[in-house]
Amino acid sequence: MMRKTLLVMGVLVFLGGCSLAPKYQHPQAPIPDTWPQGEAYKNAQTISGIPTARELSWQDFFTDQKLRKIIETALNNNRDLQIAALNVEKARAQYGIQRAELLPALDTSGAWSKQRRSDDLIDPGDPRTVEQYSVDLGIASWEIDFFGRLRSLKDQALEAYMATEQARRSTQIMLISEVARAYLTLAADRENLKLARSTLESQQTSYDLILKSCQFGLSTEIDLRRAQTQVDAAQRDVHRYTQLEAQDQNALNLLAGAPVPEEMLPADLSSVAPAQEISSGISSETLLNRPDIVAAEHRLKGAYAYIGAARAAFFPRISLTTSVGTASDELSGLFGSEADTWNFAPQIVMPIFDARIWAALRISKADRKIVLKEYEKTIQAAFKEVADALAVRGTIDQQVAAQKALVGASSETYRLSNKRYTLGIDDYLSVLDAHRSLYSQQQTLISLQLTRVANQVNLYAVLGGGDK
Structure with a gap:
């Protein structure tokens, strides 16, 4: 009988392999095939011989040794990245649980019971105290996946796991770029602080000279x-800028997950x-390899698989409970030739009317459709980031x-205005205006230089570099 039971189980497993999930079709990317053209992009054209972002590891992309070490520290200590890695482990375990639903769970159990019965409830001559020993090996409520419900749920769990892994890669790219930007912002604010201190020193010197001149009546109070x-x-x-420098260091320490030494x-x-x-x-198709876009596509595939599970809910569910074992009223007779037992109990549940099933399918x-639009939106947003x-x-x-050039002209204007004031040709107002203009243009130059180096990091990140 045991052989027949195993044979029936094997046939059911072989038959339970169809799927009602719709066939996945890769959607067309809702973006142009090439990058934007125009006046703003003339000097941004692709140059042959230069590697793409995906071909260049972050260790090769960043040449500054100090920045490399800080990024390594962040990759080892950053809590957001650690949480992303733990989410991958969690999704992998959830996939393992769902995949295990396809296989029968084999359990063994042993039991002993002793009961004293009333004389009024037993036949004459029967003992009042009854003992029973049993050992069983069997399968409890194993669903035979005829219509692919469990397989569809397993596929959905797999896509969720793979999307989570891509989310971890995306988090790593974001972390690397954020560390680099924080590092560069700190460098720019320190340069601004140097400029402010230099300006304070020169203006204090000018103030002291005017104060002496004013005391001798050579300059006016105004x-x-x-x-x-x-x-x-x-x-x-x-x-x-002293405040901004401290805040930049705090931001860098948070990203690194540990205090960054001053050196x-x-x-x-x-x-x-x-x-x-x-x-x-x-081609803009390179964007399709970006981790966030790959993750969005995995979520879309998971949505397709879930439709299969919803469709399978309209069909019968067949489950199997079976066991083999021994039972005896004496422990010594538990494994005797006449003590064997078996149980074979298939069950079928056929839905007749359940409005919830139709609602679940809708x-x-x-x-x-929602996940598809989110996937398309992710691609469009990525295209905009690269185009920007x-x-x-x-x-x-x-x-x-x-x-x-503007800083040079402003510096010369300030020099000439200061000279004219010293010769008594102009008043101090022209010197004041010239210095304000020079200081403002120097700050703007630092800001533009920061934009240039930070944009290089941003371009590397939005093109999908930094995940290896």
């Missing part, structure tokens, strides 16, 4: 007060080694060059 405004403004900026921090932007040049490629179809970064790369060098 010139002295105008000079004082420059000193006060420079003092304000020194305190402001690892940049002195200014010029002290940071530039990153490697990368190519955006010719929900699964609506979910697939390319627009910056195509124009930032010209902006920096023009700003350097």
